[in-house]
């Protein structure tokens with residue numbers, strides 16, 4: 368039987384893949400199946416990873432980043448009934464479900480982004496992401512996440528760069544506003 372694919376194995380593969388190409392589609396295509404593999408055996412998961420920030424509605428736990436903040440891996444815990452506003456990441460994202468079901472709403476941006484603080488978004492997809500399933504986005508992809516279950520859910524998030532170092536945005540689709548999105552990291 369093959370040895371368990373560890374978090375360290377995943378980080379080494381992440382470095383290798385990102386070192387071989389800058390093509391986000393290539394990175395996502397190669398990394399996605401490996402993210403699904405590392406969430407299959409969660410011996411890297413610790414009780415503290417279930418803790419979430421009651422004010423922001425979720426907990427962001429850093430597992431890995433390079434010294435220059437690239438190649439950041441987080442486990443994110445989502446409180447029941449809570450979630451994020453619509454947001455982008457300022458980099459590519461590969462998210463794999465670890466525990467529970469998370470509703471994802473994907474948006475398409477309609478305006479040209481030239482008016483400061485203004486954004487027009489349309490819903491383009493609304494789906495439930497389950498354990499072991501992937502949600503992947505290239506730079507510029509916009510989504511919102513909601514935990515509509517009655518238990519804390521967990522997902523493993525890998526980004527080209529630590530999300531508080533990418534000048535990313537949150538959006539209010541009804542008010543058509545765009546502003547900075549910074550999260551508290553545990």
Ligand SMILES: [Fe+2]
Nearest residue numbers: 454455456510
């Ligand atoms: Fe996100």
